[in-house]
Structures are given as C-alpha cells and as structure tokens.
Amino acid sequence: MQMLSLTKVCAGYSGFQALFEVSVEVEAGEAVAVIGPNGAGKTTLLRVISKLIGATSGEIRMEGASLARVPAHEVVSRGIAHVPENRRLFPRLTVEENLRMGAFPRAARKRYGERLEFVYGLFPRLEERRGQPAGTLSGGEQQMCAIGRALMSGPKLLLLDEPSAGLAPVVVQAIFDLVRRICAQGYTVLIVEQNIRQVLKVVGRAYLLEAGRIRLAGNSREFLDSQEIRKTYLGL
Amino acid sequence: MEVFDIFLLEAILNGLLLGGLLALLSLGLNLIFGVIDVVWICYAELIMCGMYAVYYLHVQYHWPLLAAMAAAVVIVAVLGVILHQFVIRPVLGAEPINQLLVTGGVLFFLQAAATLAFGIEFRNLGVTLPSIRLGEMSFSAARLVAFCVALAGMLGMYLFLSRSYLGTAIRAISQDRAIMPLMGVSPARIFVLASALGGALAGLGACLLVLQYDVHPAIGLSFGPITFLICVMGGLGSMAGGFIAAFVFAQFISVGGFLFHLEWGYVLAFAFFIAMMFWRPQGILGRR
C-alpha cells in the first residue's frame, strides 16, 4: 500500500526555487532515503511534506488523501511526524515535557502514558534524564529525545532530517542502529542524510536529489553499486 | 522605639501584601511577552476597563459583586483577544519598537475613551471591607483578600503552565516558534489563547484593585509603569523573575513610603530599577 506520494512537486522560498518537479513515493513499512549534496533541497523536501512551507505546484498525498488543504499544524494528525534538522528540542523544557509536546494532538493525548512507556523502553537513557532540561543533554541524547518526541504522536510515517549531523562518529553509529530498530518496529521512514554510506545500509530504497531535481532512484544495492554514486559520494 | 519597630513591621507586611498583587499584575504582562514577544503598554488600561466593568455591573445594574467580578474577568479576556487580533497581529512582522508603540496608542485611546464614556469622576464601589487588627498593627481586609486571591491566581496559572498540554505549548512557543506546527500546535491559536489569559489576569487584577481604589480614567498611569518595570527587572518573559521583582518593588514602596513619604517610596523603587538595569540589564532571571 502506498503511504506517501509526491507528484511533480515544486517549492521554494521567496525568489528562489529549491525543488523542481520532484516525485517521490514511499510504500507502507519501507525505509527510504533521500541523499544528495549540501543545498540540494533535501531539507526543503521534508518541510514541504510537513507543510512548513507550501508547494508552489504538484501534489502531495498521504495514504491517498491530498494534503493540499491541510494546515501545517494538522499534518501530524494525518500520521506524519517530522524530526527537524538540528533536532530543535525546546531547550528549557524538561525531557518529559518535550515528549509531552510531541503528544499534543488530541488523539495522541489519550495514549500518552502507553507511548511514553514505549519511548522510554526504546531509549532508557531518556527515562534517566526525564526531569532534566533538554538543552543540557548530549548531542546523541538530544537526537533520541527528538525522535522520541516525534514517536509520541503515534505516527505512521517518520520524517528524519539528518539525524547523524553534528554527532561524534561513535554516536553516529548508535543513531543508525536506532534508526534500524525503528524501521524494524514497522514504522515507515523517510530519511534525509549526507552520511550516504551508512544510510544506504539501513534503508531499502533511495533517491538522489541534486540541485532540486531527482537524479536517480533505486534500491540501495543498486546505489552502492552505481559507478556515479561510488565516485561522487563515496569517494571510491 | 518599640512603637516605631511595630509600625515598620506593619509596613513590611503591607509591602508583602502589595507584592502579591503586583506579582499578579506582572504575571499577565510577562505571559504575553513570553509567548508573543510584545509588551502591552496598555495593560493597566485593560485593568481600568475591568474596574469600570465591575463598578457599572455592581453599582448601576445591581449585579451581585461576585457575578460582576466574574463578568469583568471575561470582558477583559475578550478585550485581550480583540487587542491581539486587531492591533497586535497586523504588526507582528514589524519592528519590535512599533509593537511597543502601537499598544501605547491603545493606551491613549482607552484612556480618552473612558473619559468620554464615564467622565473624569472618581468612582467608588462602595464596598468597604473591615480592617484586621493584629496587636498594634492593622491591615485592610481588602489587601489581605487581594493577596490571597492573587496567590491563588498565580498558583492556578503555574499549575496550568506546568501540567496541561496547552500550558506546556505556551512555554514551548517562546523557545522555538517555527517548529510548533510539527507538534500539531497552531501558533496563531496559542497567541489568541495567551491574549485571552493575559486579559483574564488583568481582569482578575481589576477585581482586586477595585476593592481598594477608586476607578477613574487615568488610574492606569498610577500602576501601569510600576508593572512594566517589575517585568523588566525580573527579566521580560520570566514569570519567576517577575514574581521576585514584584516583592522587592513592593518593599521599596511600602517601607520607603513609611520612612519618608508615599511618593518617595515610588521614587526609590524607580531609582532602584534604573540602577538594577545597569547592573543586570537582562533582569534578575532574564535571558537575552
């Protein structure tokens, strides 16, 4: 079943177009990566999906229903949770309050207790630090908290924006293990990454985004074998 | 000498009572600033409107006092929403100083409109609460009531902000406005909610003030400035800082007024404020 589909989506900021007729599809239960160089429009792609910015043309569908008329703050209720670039926790709220913000939609509040338990089960470290201001966590813990916050809404589709950015190499490894575990839990994941070698080991399929256009699409095996990818992005 | 001490103690305790009231007044202003990043210079004029509402409903229309007070809280809450939607929203993207000035224009407007509508007479609610004697000291029951209600109001606000989803969202929005939609929160709605809450707190303040003071169109000027200065000294947007600053200011006013003269108490408080700004410009608990 199709979870998310983007059809010829164009988007940009005032006077600057960032995406050109981008089409992306994500099936239910699969993990898909969008890779590409810095400034290719990867973050913009996720922001268009969660409607933080509007698409100038094209169509976005979630489980078959168009998101065109859905305001930004209702996207999460459609089952899309977005872990933004740089994590963007509320630094002066505690870990648990950050998680509570993730459960803000009315439907999510009812299952707050059960999901909190689930998130703490996934990240025992967060439970140890539940009363601590989120701004005092280490980078890796902050990423866990950001992912946990997104999971609190009970999403069907998780959008991850560069989860490994700015983390120490050993922590990056842990984060990718985490992403793999989340995928194994049955979540559908769309992940944007610059750490291409690592992410291709986690996902089943990938898209290559360059200068706002989709250049390549295929499964991760094909990506790892592609001469172009190996030369340009993996330095082989 | 002993008598002197007991009166000084009385002044200190009265300062404490005043501090509770000032803390309540500054809480609403701090809430608005923390959430929307705008200083409502006309905050005290909203309180004036609330005082008139209590006065007219109770004295002219013979509503029971508590009903009139409840209505006043609602009326000022609605005024807060109107202020936000029609005055603040159009300038949200403008220079910060314009946001300050536009509410200054509202101050002018409300003051003049009140003069036009109600005249410049001082109006008294006609409700006198007894004074309570404690040894040699006496305290007005109105102040005591105001203190207790103010503390209860603040406690309620604290619980709301720390326990509820909406309260958490109000605290979160001041830390990262841009990602609030990702949490399923519409910032515009939180702004309206905060404006209503700020208005309701002003309305509550009005109910407590009208028990102690006559209402007239310029009454806002007599406690408006002190309310801003408390907020600034506490650190704009920091509710805990405002709480502390309110009690410090109240002591200056009360004890300074007792040792010299009422106005000198205020002069000392203001001078202390200016000195504090140079020592700690971001306020007691402020971040800048």
Added chain:
Amino acid sequence: MIGNYPLHLMILVLLWGYIYTSWSLMGRLGLVSFGHGAFMGIGAYTVVMLWNHFGWSPWAGALAALAFAAAVAILIGYPCFRFRIVGHYFALVTLALSEVARLVIVALRDQTGGSLGATPNSALHGGATAAPGALQFSDKQVWFWIVLAFWLAGLWVWRAVDRSMARLALQAISEEEEAAASIGIHVARAKLRITLISALMTCAGGVLYAQYQLYVNPDTVSGIGISLQMVFGAIAGGMFVMLGPTVGAAFTLLLAEGLRLAFGNRYPALDSTLYGAMLVLFIIYMPKGILGAALEALRARTARPIAPRKSSGMPSA
C-alpha cells in the same frame, strides 16, 4: 496683525514642533525615549522654583536647568549605551526616568505645590507688558518670535546632526581595521552626544513652556503622559523627515481645536479618543507618519520606474 487666538495656536505649534523635533533627533536613530518628560519637567520646574524661592532670574535658572538636564542625560545615557540597553529596554528605562521626575515634583509638594502645579511670581508690575529679566511677556508677538527662533534652531540642529552622522558613517567604514570594541565606543559616544543635544533642547522647551503659560503642573510637563505625547506627536507627523515632528504638532493641535470648535466642550476627550485611534492606525498602516508617507507617495509618483529588485539571500535548503 493676526488675532491673539491664531497667534496662540501658532506659538503652540512651533513650541511643540520644536520639542517633538528634539525628541525625534533620538527617535529616528532607534533610541525611542519614553523619558523626555523628565527633561521638559526639569526645564520648567527648575526655572520656576529658582525664581519663586530664590529670586533667580529665569536666564540664570535656565542655565541651571540645562546643567541639571545634562547631568541627568549623561547619568542615564552613558550606562545605557555602555551596556547596550536598546529597544524595549531603553524605552522602559527612560519610562522609569520620566516617572521619577514626576514623582519627585509631586513629593516635594511643600516647594512645588504638588499635583496642583505652580505659577511663577509675576514680574509685570503696573501695566508693564514685558519683563525681559524675568522672561515674562504679556505680548504674544514677542513669544511668537522667540518660539520661531527656537524652532528654526531646532531644524538647524537636525541638519547639522544629519551631516555629522554621515561623516561618522564614513569614519566607521574607514576605520574598519580598528578593533570592534573601539568602534563600539565610538558609536556609544555618538549616541550619548545625540542624547545630550536632544535632552538639552527638550529642557529648553520646558523653560519656554513654563514662561509662556506662566503655569507648570507635574502632569503637563513630566511623567509618562507627556513623554508619550512627544513620542506620538513625532510618530504621527513622521519622525524620519525634518518637518515631520512639526506636522505632527500641527495635526494634533488642529484636531483638538477643530473638534472643540465643532462640538464645544460637550465631549471633553473626543479629540484624544480619535487621536488615540488614529495613532494605532498610523503605526499599523503608516509607520512613517503623515509627512513621511506623503513625501514617499510624491517620490513614487515622480520617480522613474526602477527594475524590480531581486531578492537575495539563499535560505539553507
């Protein structure tokens, strides 16, 4: 010659125009002061008090007032600019200052008459129309010329400041290699200089006001009310153009007088109610003020169309 009433209005327009111009010297640089009531109050009350209690001539009193105002301006301005207290914070610190001035005047009620105000002792004995030593003139024409001179001087200062600001900007560019801190000090010093000029001019305005009206009151020369009046007068007219503050003064005065003529005294606060509503609309829809907006419209009509500017600045993608 024109009648006394129009002459009175012209004097008030010029006097307030001069005071609003003085305020705008700071306001247009982003130094929005809510404290100019303090400087006006210092001017008005120092002169009247020294005259009434010590028999000082207002000429000497004015010097004392200016010295006093200068001291206060430095006392407030220096730490503000040194510690970079700007925007909201600057506005609220100066607000405290104007309230301090008003409260001190009220508190010294044995000397100042408190909130009832005070009248300078008359020096016009036996039908005299002028007492230059006491700065008292019953002939409004004399006042017209005095106020006109101050107003023109205010405009001259405005131009002089414009020129020196341009020079300062050039200096800042040429001294780019210098340490950032020293440029910071430079800027702080320039701000302090403007504040001093603006405060002294406002103080002189207070002296003129007291001597012209021959009555002072803490609420009409100091405190938050009068401070806001200056801010809004300047904004209504347009604080970024030289004649804007004067236009603001004329506008507010004519509005008040027009409504008074139309309705008599039946609606005592009608003018301020309308004025308040207009201020709100001005700040929302016409932040450059009446004259500023008019000049802009004029320029837009006469200017040749320019190619639309391309927006630069790439957002991070």
